Amino acid sequence: MSYVLNTGPDQKAMLDKIGARSLEELFAFIPPELRLKRPVQVPAALCEIELQQHMSELAKVNRSADDAVCFLGGGSYDHFIPAVVDAIAGRSEFYTAYTPYQAEASQGSLQAFFEYQTLICQLTGMDVANASLYDGGSAVAESVLMALSINPKRTKVLVAESVHPEYRQTLTTYQKNLSTQPVTLPTPDGFLDPDALKKAMDDDTLCVIVQHPNFFGCLEDVEQLAKICHERGGLFIVSFDPISLGILKRPGQYGADIAVAEGQSLGNPMVYGGPYLGIMACREEFVRKIPGRLVGQTTDRNGKRCWVLTLQTREQHIRREKATSNICTNQGLFALRAAAYMAALGPQGLKETASLCLRKAHYLAEQLQQIPGVSLRFRRPFFKEFTIQLPGGVPGMLTRILQKGYHAGLHLGRWYPSLGNCLSLAVTEKRTRQEMDGLATALTAEWKGKIIAE
């Protein structure tokens, strides 16, 4: 944070300017019962040197992915970020979180967003992408609002239980006062059974939402699910992992109508737990229903290529209550980073990144299954994340393993009571064999005594 001056003379200058004689007079209109009548209890002021020391002490308490080997996933991943991403995003012309208010005056930003949209379309195989949304969870929720405006006559929203639990919470919040009926489809075997979907579908089904790969890391039978959904006239919404598209089929190829994602993986660091970047893309016939900003390419009066905001007549500042959305905050800076990341890697780089994740995740899964009492929880193909069943309590183990230098994974019991002894691990291209073997050794030691004792 920048240094903000607030000395006695500064205060006096401000008070003089607005015509108040004292701070007391400035606050006089606040009813006495609302006023704090004692000094605020904060420690005495520190000098700048002391303050910097204090802040770095506080920062040391945090164990970031740089301080411990990170196998955490569930939407936020420790992928490698090439230096070029920081170099481009850090340029002063770009370095703001906001879409410019006089958009067309900022041709550089609009060009960058246009390129982001183009890259997202190429990545997903969808026709149209917007200039980003708030995060992965709100992108899922916005996709339901979008489905509702495409087909206002239907009400049932089917969501697989294997979709990120926090995305589903966001969805519940959004739907609280809507006409929709949310239905969660159980996934006891770690994926949505196509037969179960078939039974749940009816002519009132607005949309089906799946995540692929899903929250447990497992692949869903997306082609089959899309077909079943479309047979009854539903819209198929998929939440995807951008990195997985280096080797998995693209949503546009298996029949997704709306494709959404958390875009953190694309060149954005794991910071402050999000929000990161909401990705949204759709088929061309729904272009008038997609929320948020769309940047289009055109020519100026001199015939030169330029960029403009497109279909703005549907945006909140023009159409208020009839806008496609009034809560579709975008993430300009993270979208820019994602564009720089995708451009730097290219299709070949993304493919290599994805295959490294896949191979390393499978290596680690093999190693962990050697530990007595540890097994893969679900018998399904997986990409870079997988779920293991452990012989004992997870939370205490996580604390002990962290002391040995490993963020071992996510405790699934936090969201799924039936998965109390389950841990989800994510393996990115950054993990080395040594790190993975190290985790396996630490976990072996963790359960060894216990198994013998039992």
Next chain:
Amino acid sequence: MDLKKLRYAPTHEWAILEGDTCTVGITKYAVEQLTDVVYIELPDVGDNVFAGDSFGEIESVKAVSDLYSPVNGEIIAINEPLISDPSAITKDPYGKGWMIKIKAERGSNLNKMLSLEQYEKQIASDNH
């Protein structure tokens, strides 16, 4: 089309009731205000519409506007070709640019709508 036979809404729709069939479009003045019409969204045949409620929307390069129904009833026809090419709305708003036909509820009438003379007065005062 004899414009005197039509009735007009302050929201710039025109309507005519023949038997129980009510045909609706938008006026030449509305078209001129919208400028280039790029897109129209119409209801499905079989949908119910209600007097004063929106039955669809029209988009120009300048704005998106709702289209309002003059009567309660059921949609019995929509002008399908407009969906792929809405230019007929601009070229022939009272003929080929018609939008929907409604089977009006029994006892419906257009008495609350404006006559051509009243509508022209409204436009004139809007422009001052």
